[in-house]
Amino acid sequence: MARSLGTFAAVSAALMIGVGATALSATGSGDETLRLHLGSDGNQFVYSNAGDPVTQAIEAQKNCRITVDGPLAGIDGNNQGPGLKDGSIGIKTGGSTGVPCARVDGTEELTVSLDGVPDAVRASLDLEFKGGAAVDIIVSRGGTEVDAFQVRTGGSIVPGEGVDGSSGSPYTATATAAEPVVNCRNASDSGPDSGPNDNCYVTIEPDASFDAVTFRPLSGEVSLEGSGDFGNDAAFDTIFFLEGYSGELGCTEANRTATIEQGSVYGSITRLENPDGSDCVLKPYTLTVDVEAETLSFVPVDIDPPQLAAYQATVAFAPQSSSNPFTSQLEYDQDDDGPLGFEFMPWCAGDPFATPDVPGSIDTSVIPAGDTWCIVSEGTTIASATETRTTWNIVGIGDPKLR
Incomplete structure (x- = not known):
């Protein structure tokens, strides 16, 4: 039967107010952002606009496995789901490859969803790599893919392909809908636990707004971080820039x-x-x-x-x-x-x-x-x-x- 009706997509999330936080403010002159901060001074999502911030704490669970399910954002993954260790979010696995909880490998994927905030128009992601990594970053809205990007490091970089990021630390790169492949950290494979030297601050700019981002390594491993390797400098938080x-x-x-x-x-x-x-x-x-x-x-x-x-x-x-x-x-x-x-x-x-x-x-x-x-x-x-x-x-x- 044909239908001429559209969709009321109505999502209500009761925001859990963190320490020092108050109610949302709907309008303001500054950017509306959702930050993921993972550092020695705390692990949390923070929503900000012209009003006071609203926080969602991320509590460590048994055996480093975490549960992150709103009200601002959620984190999900395959296998045993997400884990957190030493400021790095990955997949909780029992295998011998990599560090359980702290990394996502080629058999795994990790998704961050925006639950109680507006859709994002772009994001800056604090990512740590191990090995010659090639990682697909897929953004979606309502379960439908909006855009796809790829970040390459070390041996996964193909000469003549992709846009090169910065040549020195802090390593940065920007992927756009027009140029979705970026090369980061020059041509050396990433070694783990090297402070900011094995991180890349990747900005993604899709053609349309999105409410979820998924990380899928094709080679090497990746961790989602939030400024911990940069001395808790909030400028290197993972940041989602939101529609007002x-x-x-x-x-x-x-x-x-x-x-x-x-x-x-x-x-x-x-x-x-x-x-x-x-x-x-x-x-x-x-x-x-x-x-x-x-x-x-x-x-x-x-x-x-x-x-x-x-x-x-x-x-x-x-x-x-x-x-x-x-x-x-x-x-x-x-x-x-x-x-x-x-x-x-x-x-x-x-x-x-x-x-x-x-x-x-x-x-x-x-x-x-x-x-x-x-x-x-x-x-x-x-x-x-x-x-x-x-x-x-x-x-x-x-x-x-x-x-």
Whole structure:
């Protein structure tokens, strides 16, 4: 069945506030960044913009294996998953090759995902190499590859191929979508545990934004680091440079509605009073449209304390043939678990505004059991002599994906 509806990609993350951290600020004059700092002064992700920073500590686990699962970012890998040792993140393995936990070899891969922050537009990565390394760096968004880069060192460098990085320490290199292969550390193989001399600070600049980066060695080994070999100098943290938030949603007339219209895609999302009657705390959000794919992405982010918000929304997408005006159906993924989790959104069992849970919110009981959003109404209008357009009015709680 053909569909003319886009995607509401809505991800809510309750940020765990670290020492000295306060709530997110949605706008500011400086760069929005997510830093990975791994040093003798602590291991953590730090989100920063114009407001005070928000931190996510990385705690060492038994046998150097670590669990990193939000709220700002996650780290995952194959085999036994990620590990941390002496300021280096790799894969926890039991093999004899390399240093378990601290490196990623040719049989392994390591992925960093951005969970509770905006997508990244570029990244500067503190990478340590061993041997004549060739490492693929793949960036993706929503599970789909955006761009791929390759960093080569030592014997993996092919004369005449790739862009050369700096000739001395600190070794740096920049890979772009136009020139994705870079050579780092001249032509000598990397020896381990040489301070900054076996590191390369690699900047990647893809053509589009991304929410995950994966490291896959083809030869040699690589470790993900964050300035530890540079004396904890934060200038050499692994840094993701982020898209800015579109704004903040509250529950007053001045800040409750976000609207966007590009091409044939239109969306207007209004935040209502929290259905449990709790005080409404501003939520940063991003609101974007992919005109070619005819999708709309609305991404609110919880701050401290986390809140279950209620929304009403109106969306419209590309016109459909007037000979079959009912070919579009609204789907959503209430658990945010990917394409296999999408299902048709149900109709509301009654008027969500007749007897709301609290004044200014909705009656959550009209949402069918097992669902978190429902359709209030839909209307079809004539777009041209041969096309009609469907507009959907919906309400819900939580933050699903819709399409």
